[in-house]
Amino acid sequence: MTPNMVPEFELDDKVLKALDAVYAAPSEQVTKQAQAKLRRALMAAKGKIVYYGYAPRTRVGPLFVAVNDRGLVALDFGLSEQEFVARVTQRTKATLIRSDDQAAEALKQVQEYLEGKRTTFDLSLDMSRMSEFQRRVLGIALKIPRGKVLTYGDVAKAIGKPQASRAVGQALGRNPVPIVIPCHRVLGSDGSLHGYSGGGGIKTKAWLLQLEGATLPQ
Amino acid sequence: MKPEFDELVERHSGEIFAYVWRMLREAHDAEDCLQETFLRAFRSYERVRAGTNYRAWLYKIATNAARSHWKRRKRSETYTIDLDPELQAGGMSVADRVEKKALLAAVMRAVEELPDQQRAALIMRKYQELSYGEIAAALECTESAARANVYQAVKKLQAKFVLNEGGAR
Numbered sequence: 001m002t003p004n005m006v007p008e009f010e011l012d013d014k015v016l017k018a019l020d021a022v023y024a025a026p027s028e029q030v031t032k033q034a035q036a037k038l039r040r041a042l043m044a045a046k047g048k049i050v051y052y053g054y055a056p057r058t059r060v061g062p063l064f065v066a067v068n069d070r071g072l073v074a075l076d077f078g079l080s081e082q083e084f085v086a087r088v089t090q091r092t093k094a095t096l097i098r099s100d101d102q103a104a105e106a107l108k109q110v111q112e113y114l115e116g117k118r119t120t121f122d123l124s125l126d127m128s129r130m131s132e133f134q135r136r137v138l139g140i141a142l143k144i145p146r147g148k149v150l151t152y153g154d155v156a157k158a159i160g161k162p163q164a165s166r167a168v169g170q171a172l173g174r175n176p177v178p179i180v181i182p183c184h185r186v187l188g189s190d191g192s193l194h195g196y197s198g199g200g201g202i203k204t205k206a207w208l209l210q211l212e213g214a215t216l217p218q
Numbered sequence: 219m220k221p222e223f224d225e226l227v228e229r230h231s232g233e234i235f236a237y238v239w240r241m242l243r244e245a246h247d248a249e250d251c252l253q254e255t256f257l258r259a260f261r262s263y264e265r266v267r268a269g270t271n272y273r274a275w276l277y278k279i280a281t282n283a284a285r286s287h288w289k290r291r292k293r294s295e296t297y298t299i300d301l302d303p304e305l306q307a308g309g310m311s312v313a314d315r316v317e318k319k320a321l322l323a324a325v326m327r328a329v330e331e332l333p334d335q336q337r338a339a340l341i342m343r344k345y346q347e348l349s350y351g352e353i354a355a356a357l358e359c360t361e362s363a364a365r366a367n368v369y370q371a372v373k374k375l376q377a378k379f380v381l382n383e384g385g386a387r
Contacts, residue, residue: 009344009372010372010376011372011375011376011379012379014321015321015325015375015379018318018321018322018324018325019325019329019344019375021322022243022322022325022326022329023240023341023344023345025236025239025240025345026235026236026239026245026248030239030245031232031235031236033249034231034235034248034249034252035231035232035235035252037249037252037253038227038231038249038252038253038256039227041253041256041257042227042256042257042260045257045260045261046260049260049261051264095261097261097264099264101264102264
């Protein structure tokens, strides 16, 4: 007899009954309980997974984005993949998984922006790991329209802390998603570019402002 | 289009739980194994191509997870008594009870002695009602090897229990 002709499970009745008992299905209650635990475990895991992807050649160098269920978590450019992964891992304490699918939309929009084919972003942002202060500062930066600039002092005033220009500068410097949150639109009170924490430093800042057609104070 | 991962959880977590429950026959191990299976699946879901047989893919992960649980654990026969509702309910003669218990223990021992692949194939075919194609995908073997695994398992059980009119040897 070949396996193809197996009269399946041809066993003595008593043996078959015993086998059925050995392999009896779990009760509905036990199953539901296990499923509930599974759902909780998955929820926990989801918050701890960040997907990333990159575009090797853009106007600002290799560009990386990281996203999770809530939206964009990080963006960086002009660095290596290992550096990006290390930075984001350290900041989020999440497991980073390369996923070109998950990263595709954010990468596409940023590239279009850098090529002058797009003027605004339609991306959700995960700002959950920021302090309340940084969230407010970056919230103001998000509202600066393309082509316009503010000073650190302006932003400090806008959040009701006129004395906090320096802290504002630091909060902007730690912007996890430059370009998308346009911290490059904030300048020193004397109109100087002051600094830029993104790859390429001040040069990139100047280039972005030029791309946006901002008129810089002389 | 790939379904949302949560959809796979909805659709398959019940049967995967029944599968690992049958493989491990212990509630805590089965719960752990269910979680391991879907967490592993979740982490690699990105790399799974659309159009994959997701059910078979989940069984593959579950089989591997159950196998590592199985290895970690000492074989045990302590669960026989809870296995059969008839035994628990009573109402049988002592002789019948003894015979039945002995048979249960013997069958349990017999399936535990089966090679992993054969036991997994038997459970998937007879109790989880997978097609041989799905079993092959889950065990990463050919369809004829999947059939052979089930066949071998049944044959071994037949050989063990044929002499004594189904009585335990």
